Amino acid sequence: MKKMNEVDVVLVGAGWTGGILGKELSETGMTVVCLERGGPQASADDFTVPRMRDELALGIRNGMMVNTNDQTETIRNDAKETALPYRRLGSYLIGTGVGGASTHWNGHTWRWTDDEFKIRSRYEEKYGKKYIPEDMTIQDWGLSYKELEKYYDKFEKVAGISGKAGNIKGKKISGGNIFEAPRTHEYPLPPVEQTLAGEMFEATAKKMGYHPFPRPTANASRAYTNPDGAKFGECQYCGHCERFGCESNAKGGAHMTVLPFAQKQKTFELRTNAWVTRVERDASGKKATGVTYVNLVNGEEVFQPAKMVVLTAYALNNVHLMLVSGIGQAYDPATGKGLIGKNYCYQTGASATLFFEDKLFHPYMSAGGTSTLIDDFHANWDFDRAPFGYIGGSIIGTVQYGGRPIQWHPAPGGTPAWGSQWKDETAKWYERAMNIAAAGSVMPNRGNYLDLDPTYRNRLGAPLMRMTFDYKDNERKISAHAAEIINKIAQAMNPAHLNKATPRNAWNATVYQSTHNTGGTIMGTNPSNSVTNKYGQVWDVDNLFIMGASLFPHNSAYNPTAPVGAIAYMAADIIKNVYVKNPGKLIDA
Amino acid sequence: MTDPIQPKPRRDFLIKSFVGAAGAATAALPLAAQAQAAASQAAPAAPAGADAAAAYEWLRPAEQVFVEGLVNHMCPADKHTPNGVDMGLNVYFDRALAGSWGQGDRLYLQGPFKQGSASQGYQLGMTPAALFRAGTEGLAAYCQATYKASFDALPPDAKEQLLKDLQAGKIALPNGVPAKTYFAQLLQMFYEAMFADPMYGGNRDKMAWKMIGYPGVNTTNKLNIVKFKNKPYRPQPLGIADLS
Numbered sequence: 001m002k003k004m005n006e007v008d009v010v011l012v013g014a015g016w017t018g019g020i021l022g023k024e025l026s027e028t029g030m031t032v033v034c035l036e037r038g039g040p041q042a043s044a045d046d047f048t049v050p051r052m053r054d055e056l057a058l059g060i061r062n063g064m065m066v067n068t069n070d071q072t073e074t075i076r077n078d079a080k081e082t083a084l085p086y087r088r089l090g091s092y093l094i095g096t097g098v099g100g101a102s103t104h105w106n107g108h109t110w111r112w113t114d115d116e117f118k119i120r121s122r123y124e125e126k127y128g129k130k131y132i133p134e135d136m137t138i139q140d141w142g143l144s145y146k147e148l149e150k151y152y153d154k155f156e157k158v159a160g161i162s163g164k165a166g167n168i169k170g171k172k173i174s175g176g177n178i179f180e181a182p183r184t185h186e187y188p189l190p191p192v193e194q195t196l197a198g199e200m201f202e203a204t205a206k207k208m209g210y211h212p213f214p215r216p217t218a219n220a221s222r223a224y225t226n227p228d229g230a231k232f233g234e235c236q237y238c239g240h241c242e243r244f245g246c247e248s249n250a251k252g253g254a255h256m257t258v259l260p261f262a263q264k265q266k267t268f269e270l271r272t273n274a275w276v277t278r279v280e281r282d283a284s285g286k287k288a289t290g291v292t293y294v295n296l297v298n299g300e301e302v303f304q305p306a307k308m309v310v311l312t313a314y315a316l317n318n319v320h321l322m323l324v325s326g327i328g329q330a331y332d333p334a335t336g337k338g339l340i341g342k343n344y345c346y347q348t349g350a351s352a353t354l355f356f357e358d359k360l361f362h363p364y365m366s367a368g369g370t371s372t373l374i375d376d377f378h379a380n381w382d383f384d385r386a387p388f389g390y391i392g393g394s395i396i397g398t399v400q401y402g403g404r405p406i407q408w409h410p411a412p413g414g415t416p417a418w419g420s421q422w423k424d425e426t427a428k429w430y431e432r433a434m435n436i437a438a439a440g441s442v443m444p445n446r447g448n449y450l451d452l453d454p455t456y457r458n459r460l461g462a463p464l465m466r467m468t469f470d471y472k473d474n475e476r477k478i479s480a481h482a483a484e485i486i487n488k489i490a491q492a493m494n495p496a497h498l499n500k501a502t503p504r505n506a507w508n509a510t511v512y513q514s515t516h517n518t519g520g521t522i523m524g525t526n527p528s529n530s531v532t533n534k535y536g537q538v539w540d541v542d543n544l545f546i547m548g549a550s551l552f553p554h555n556s557a558y559n560p561t562a563p564v565g566a567i568a569y570m571a572a573d574i575i576k577n578v579y580v581k582n583p584g585k586l587i588d589a
Numbered sequence: 590m591t592d593p594i595q596p597k598p599r600r601d602f603l604i605k606s607f608v609g610a611a612g613a614a615t616a617a618l619p620l621a622a623q624a625q626a627a628a629s630q631a632a633p634a635a636p637a638g639a640d641a642a643a644a645y646e647w648l649r650p651a652e653q654v655f656v657e658g659l660v661n662h663m664c665p666a667d668k669h670t671p672n673g674v675d676m677g678l679n680v681y682f683d684r685a686l687a688g689s690w691g692q693g694d695r696l697y698l699q700g701p702f703k704q705g706s707a708s709q710g711y712q713l714g715m716t717p718a719a720l721f722r723a724g725t726e727g728l729a730a731y732c733q734a735t736y737k738a739s740f741d742a743l744p745p746d747a748k749e750q751l752l753k754d755l756q757a758g759k760i761a762l763p764n765g766v767p768a769k770t771y772f773a774q775l776l777q778m779f780y781e782a783m784f785a786d787p788m789y790g791g792n793r794d795k796m797a798w799k800m801i802g803y804p805g806v807n808t809t810n811k812l813n814i815v816k817f818k819n820k821p822y823r824p825q826p827l828g829i830a831d832l833s
Contacts, residue, residue: 049806049808049832050806050829050831050832050833051829053786053805053806053808053829054786054829055784055785055786056781056785056786056789060781060785061690061695062695067694067695068695068696068697069694069695069696069697069698072697075708075709075710076706076708076709077706077708081706082703082705084703084705084709084712085697085699085712086697086710087696087697087698087710087711087712088695088696088697088710088711089695090710193814193815195814195818196818196819234811235811236808236809236810236811237808237810237811237813237814238808238809238810239808239810240808359819360817360819360820360821360822361819362802362810362813362814362817362818362822364803364804364808364810365810365813365814365817366810366814370814403803405783405784405797405798405801405803406780406781406783406784406785409780409784409801417756417776418662418663418664418752418776418779419662419663419664419665419749420665420667420669423664423667423669423670423800424669426800426801427669427800427801430801430802430803431801431802455701456699457699506708507708508707508708508710509708509709509710510707510708510710510711
């Protein structure tokens with residue numbers, strides 16, 4: 001096996017967290033190698049128009065996503081079933097290549113609140129210990145909003161978030177999200193334009209006593225230069241955001257912010273087509289010595305020694321790498337023992353379509369975050385969950401993502417799926433339909449987890465990861481309640497037709513729901529309840545760090561990217577200022 | 590008793606498929622021809638020349654007849670669009686099945702294969718092209734056994750019922766291909782043929798986009814999103830070839 005020269009840090013994956021750590025650590029003079037399984041990607045070469053307007057290639061056939069022939073998971077709803085391969089992407093879409101999913105996300109960026117990080121304590125305090133179901137394995141994160149605030153602020157500025165504050169230093173601001181956690185600063189950019197659907201939703205929601213606001217999103221509402229000097233174009237509402245790259249760099253992503261700045265450092269090296277297969281450790285098992293990867297360019301297996309290893313891949317890939325490297329104990333749902341693969345979570349939701357004879361929504365005029373939302377049933381801690389019997393909640397609102405017609409050609413329920421009547425209805429309603437949708441949180445459950453599949457293998461011959469997941473009672477209640485609220489608001493808007501929201505009861509892998517897969521290498525307060533501390537430092541291997549949403553002990557209704565970015569900045573700070581001077585455990589517990 | 594069989598001259602299909610192929614081939618045209626195509630955008634589309642190549646790349650003759658019958662049934666000529674063949678939908682089917690998607694790109698096809706639950710999604714050991722071929726063979730055998738006729742020769746009502754039964758999984762195809770899975774692929778391909786960029790062969794002259802009011806790659810909407818809020822906006826749609 002080829003052996004490279006030792007570096008200070010090796011990063012596995014070149015998305016948001018690899019970019020953030022790559023830049024922050026290499027700027028201090030540390031030698032950093034970032035290994036990316038996919039190929040190079042740059043806006044000027046890869047995200048050119050008109051290629052980026054190809055719904056079939058990119059929106060339907062998922063041309064920017066991981067190829068399941070390279071790597072996929074096996075899936076099942078319940079441990080009693082035989083898991084089978086997720087043969088074709090559907091429910092979630094994992095990115096690949098330089099920039100990772102940050103190249104093709106919508107940009108939704110939420111500051112998770114202190115109530116999330118102290119979830120068990122807060123619910124026990126308010127509703128009593130018995131309110132939490134016995135099989136729900138929620139736990140406090142060992143993290144506080146207060147310590148994360150400045151890193152949220154930093155990430156918002158780097159990614160160019162457009163939004164309107166609803167709470168600056170405790171002062172509630174009408175028109176913003178009054179339920180958000182207190183912020184030190186306004187968003188770096190004003191919110192993106194509101195759609196007609198947004199105006200209509202806002203008027204009705206206000207009348208019903210709710211508190212609508214524009215979604216915070218990494219779509220630059222104005223031309224923008226971030227604090228590092230990265231230039232953003234102005235969003236053109238092209239309707240090709242999620243699943244597409246942005247030709248004008250109006251969507252904040254690692255490929256056009258942190259990574260190019262890391263690459264300016266002589267001590268940083270990005271190697272693409274480098275597929276990491278194992279984290280290596282010394283004989284004690286307590287120290288990582290580097291990583292082994294396959295250089296796909298020539299098929300050679302390479303050992304990259306490093307003083308410090310950081311897993312910065314997608315959440316599921318971080319967990320997979322821990323499992324195939326045999327680090328820690330794999331979670332066993334029968335005994336509840338083991339931590340790798342524990343607390344895998346996802347997201348739930350519900351949605352309705354509303355049809356209006358006399359409105360023109362132009363659904364294709366949209367940014368990734370053109371949405372008007374309410375948070376009254378989620379971050380609003382005063383919302384009493386007891387009558388509904390759940391933990392968590394949902395954000396609800398109208399979301400206009402692109403109106404790309406293969407995917408979006410709505411017609412009132414009962415319309416035939418083809419033929420002249422189908423054409424009549426599709427022609428009539430395409431511009432006259434809007435939606436109201438909910439994204440709901442998912443709490444960890446003893447029966448939902450990740451481990452290695454006994455049968456199926458990836459392109460390099462390693463076992464696929466096995467995902468055992470279903471929505472449990474808690475999530476069914478969230479989805480049912482969200483559907484009820486959606487339908488009430490929709491009816492109050494008085495559409496000519498309403499395709500009502502219905503609760504999501506079982507997870508189905510074929511329909512796109514969310515690429516917010518979380519958990520599996522969770523953070524916590526001590527080695528008995530978690531894989532890492534709040535800095536993502538692995539308790540048992542203290543020169544191994546893990547970044548990203550695999551650290552999350554549960555999943556919020558909010559999208560995960562803001563805490564992913566903020567935790568990466570916080571970890572970079574402590575590595576630079578404390579760890580480097582005195583490598584070892586950052587927290588004794 | 591009326592005869593359910595309505596034979597059509599084969600030549601008729603071929604001529605109609607010429608028309609579709611003209612729109613389909615745009616992506617492969619040399620740059621000069623693309624510029625010409627873009628230039629002709631402003632004017633109403635000229636009738637497609639019968640001298641354009643009617644090249645089926647992958648579909649076998651019986652499959653060509655089936656697809657033409659299917660797309661003409663799913664997209665009949667009406668006030669919105671010409672029929673499916675004149676929209677190039679058959680060409681889309683041919684190119685999609687011949688191309689990387691049809692041949693199994695981005696589809697994990699390692700065994701063992703088991704049926705699985707509906708939640709687990711596609712679990713057959715076939716590429717989309719193989720599923721199409723096997724399903725279409727199964728359907729042809731079913732039609733012969735049931736109607737003593739091929740699908741394309743059935744009257745519209747019989748076609749409609751047959752497709753609905755396939756969709757609902759009420760029909761057991763004699764060769765064991767799962768009818769619902771086969772039909773779901775046909776229906777998804779129909780929507781793709783209608784609404785994908787015309788460079789893929791369907792949606793000729795962006796007629797499906799014009800039908801619904803989708804502007805294609807006309808996507809600079811920073812001002813439009815304010816200016817045309819709840820107001821009519823129907824620009825001439827542009828396709829990828831027009832901007833290439």
